[in-house]
Amino acid sequence: MARKKKYNEDEVIEKAMHLFWRNGYAATSMQMLEKEMGINKFSIYASFGNKHGLFLKSIQCYKKQLNSIFEAFKNSNKGIEDIKDFFYNSVRICQIEGNQKGCLLTNTYNEFSGIEDKQINELMNSFMKDLKELFIQKLRMNSKKDEETIVKQANYLLLAKHGLAAASRVNNEKEIEDYIEMTFKNL
Helix, strand or coil, X not given: CCCCCCCCHHHHHHHHHHHHHHHCCCCCCHHHHHHHHCCCHHHHHHHXXXXXXXXXXXXXXXXXXXXXXXXXXXXXXXXXXXHHHHHHXXXXXXXXXXXXXXXXXXXXXXXXXXXXXXXXXXXXXXXXXXXXXXXXXXXXXXXXXXXXXHHHHXXXXXXXXXXXXXXXXXXXXXXXXXHHHHHHHCC
């Protein structure tokens, strides 16, 4: 007979997410996870299979937290202004008490680039593809530009979003605001 869990799985996943967000995947040890989550290694393995399985659950948890930002972004209809709002909103989520600086997805994308991990790479590629498609849709809304230019601008914005995530880890609010404003001035 299986033992009943003495912890809330969603709560321990969120704790793990914050630890991975702070340290990255490779620098987060099982001992660190045990301490942060308040459960033992056996419970981690029993619930999540291994550190990798827990990391995948942590990314899903993060994506759920971002869902309201993405829903607002998808459902708005102001074109380029929507993208700019999305940039500001994605920085604001990192300023919430208890959240880390930067974007867990961008951090993961950077950490796992060049590493053969099919599950992580599929997750990251899917996220980046979806984000680029949203940028393209928004750019088409108020643009008389040709499709090639729109795709180039979407690529530019995708790279700018990566830069923003990295900058939000070390730069102050004014520098971040200037970065966002200059990004959109260049479109």
